[in-house]
Amino acid sequence: MTRTSFIRxxxxxxxxxxxxxxxxxxxxxxxxxxxxxTSKTTDAAPPATIPSTPVGERMQTIVxxxxxxxxxxxxxxxxxxxxxxxxxxxxxxxxxxxxxxxxPAQPIVITAYEGSETQAVAQASGSVGEPFAIQLxxxxxxxxxxxxxxxxxxxxxxxxxGEVQERLDALDLQYTVTRTDPDGxxxxxxxxxxxxxxxxxxxxxxxxxxxxHQQVAAQKLSWDNTLGVTDELRSLPSGELQNEPxxxxxxxxDAAIKxxxxxxxxxxxxxxxxxxxxxxxxxxxxxxHHDPDALRPFxxxxxxxxLALGSDDAVQQQWAxxxxxxxxxxxxxxxIDLDSIDLANISTDPFWQEGLDxxxxxxxxxxxxxxxxxxxxxxxxxxxxxxxxxMVDAATWPQVAFKGGxxxxxxxxxxxxxxxxGTTLTVVVMASGDDAEAVAMGHIELFSLVTDIFTLxxxx
Numbered sequence: 306m307t308r309t310s311f312i313r314x315x316x317x318x319x320x321x322x323x324x325x326x327x328x329x330x331x332x333x334x335x336x337x338x339x340x341x342x343t344s345k346t347t348d349a350a351p352p353a354t355i356p357s358t359p360v361g362e363r364m365q366t367i368v369x370x371x372x373x374x375x376x377x378x379x380x381x382x383x384x385x386x387x388x389x390x391x392x393x394x395x396x397x398x399x400x401x402x403x404x405x406x407x408x409p410a411q412p413i414v415i416t417a418y419e420g421s422e423t424q425a426v427a428q429a430s431g432s433v434g435e436p437f438a439i440q441l442x443x444x445x446x447x448x449x450x451x452x453x454x455x456x457x458x459x460x461x462x463x464x465x466x467g468e469v470q471e472r473l474d475a476l477d478l479q480y481t482v483t484r485t486d487p488d489g490x491x492x493x494x495x496x497x498x499x500x501x502x503x504x505x506x507x508x509x510x511x512x513x514x515x516x517x518h519q520q521v522a523a524q525k526l527s528w529d530n531t532l533g534v535t536d537e538l539r540s541l542p543s544g545e546l547q548n549e550p551x552x553x554x555x556x557x558x559d560a561a562i563k564x565x566x567x568x569x570x571x572x573x574x575x576x577x578x579x580x581x582x583x584x585x586x587x588x589x590x591x592x593x594h595h596d597p598d599a600l601r602p603f604x605x606x607x608x609x610x611x612l613a614l615g616s617d618d619a620v621q622q623q624w625a626x627x628x629x630x631x632x633x634x635x636x637x638x639x640x641i642d643l644d645s646i647d648l649a650n651i652s653t654d655p656f657w658q659e660g661l662d663x664x665x666x667x668x669x670x671x672x673x674x675x676x677x678x679x680x681x682x683x684x685x686x687x688x689x690x691x692x693x694x695x696m697v698d699a700a701t702w703p704q705v706a707f708k709g710g711x712x713x714x715x716x717x718x719x720x721x722x723x724x725x726x727g728t729t730l731t732v733v734v735m736a737s738g739d740d741a742e743a744v745a746m747g748h749i750e751l752f753s754l755v756t757d758i759f760t761l762x763x764x765x
Contacts (some may be wrong), residue, residue: 358425440452608636716741
């Protein structure tokens with residue numbers, strides 16, 4: 306399956322022209338100025354927070370454009386969309402649709418949001434018409450290759466933890482949900498295959514954060530030390546630093562925040578380079594990973610991309626069968642130029658089956674969250690809590706640490722939240738499969754159910 310066909314199945318580009326009229330049926334050219342008295346948003350849910358993830362930032366840009374005073378022009382959309390989208394839906398058609406069918410319902414307010422780093426769906430309401438969903442997906446370069454406006458499709462909230470479990474099991478994934486009371490008593494509320502190893506995608510960055518803190522605590526590193534972007538450390542998206550010129554400097558603190566909150570791959574590799582691969586491998590052991598060799602050698606994102614996207618089948622099969630020492634030798638001989646990889650035409654076939662990912666169990670991920678939660682360091686807390694990942698009642702759960710991840714055939718998420726009374730809730734969900742499209746399609750339901758878990762546990 307090509308990347309284009311995958312994305313068109315995931316978020317059908319024809320939906321932007323075929324279903325938008327259904328989303329806001331009251332907004333037509335004959336009704337260009339809706340009156341305030343017809344407002345659908347007066348008693349609606351309050352505006353939702355759009356996270357500062359790559360897809361979240363694109364979502365905010367779209368919402369800002371929908372709400373701007375002047376009519377949209379093609380120039381407003383230039384640089385936002387990938388050619389795989391514009392080849393199917395020309396920008397003039399998108400501009401006309403939004404100006405005629407959507408923007409007359411201003412203000413457009415986002416009332417719910419669920420998403421990973423590169424895919425999201427937001428529920429929106431306008432001053433007239435019915436609520437509708439804005440669905441976005443991004444390429445690895447951060448361009449929109451899926452954009453659909455459809456009738457509201459957010460999953461119905463689960464009414465009990467039993468219903469949550471039934472719906473999680475229907476998605477065929479691994480998970481653990483544990484509540485710990487202020488007196489230290491813990492109870493596993495939900496669990497399935499929590500001791501079975503699986504690919505975790507970018508959740509591996511939790512171990513990098515732990516290693517960075519350990520070196521700060523040992524006074525080998527300061528959060529205010531600077532790191533520089535180099536061609537040798539520049540990785541592929543997600544993130545921002547890959548687009549910065551060589552020589553750009555950021556502090557260790559800022560790199561850590563970017564690594565966790567927007568899953569910046571270049572920031573991650575800069576941190577691994579600074580603390581050393583061995584230091585991260587030692588952090589894996591300290592965090593209680595059930596099989597530290599599964600994360601040896603601890604791959605940088607750049608190395609992962611070289612192996613997964615730039616190597617032939619023979620090299621990937623060699624990696625899958627290799628010992629730890631043999632894998633270290635393979636990395637020493639990697640000479641692939643990332644710039645030569647055609648990201649627009651890469652296969653969407655999963656590569657985690659060849660050992661090309663970072664592997665852990667749900668309980669392993671819960672354990673590294675627990676290790677980080679014990680750290681009394683504002684920089685660590687800021688990195689973990691900048692992006693909560695899902696909509697959570699901040700009054701009930703004022704501190705939510707989150708790290709998610711996604712790759713071909715992999716979607717994952719992990720949370721360690723602290724309630725106002727000291728109760729903690731740890732949630733880890735890990736989905737992986739041979740069908741990348743099926744795994745990706747389930748992520749909205751998955752993250753919605755995590756929101757339900759926080760709601761249900763918080764109201765017990």
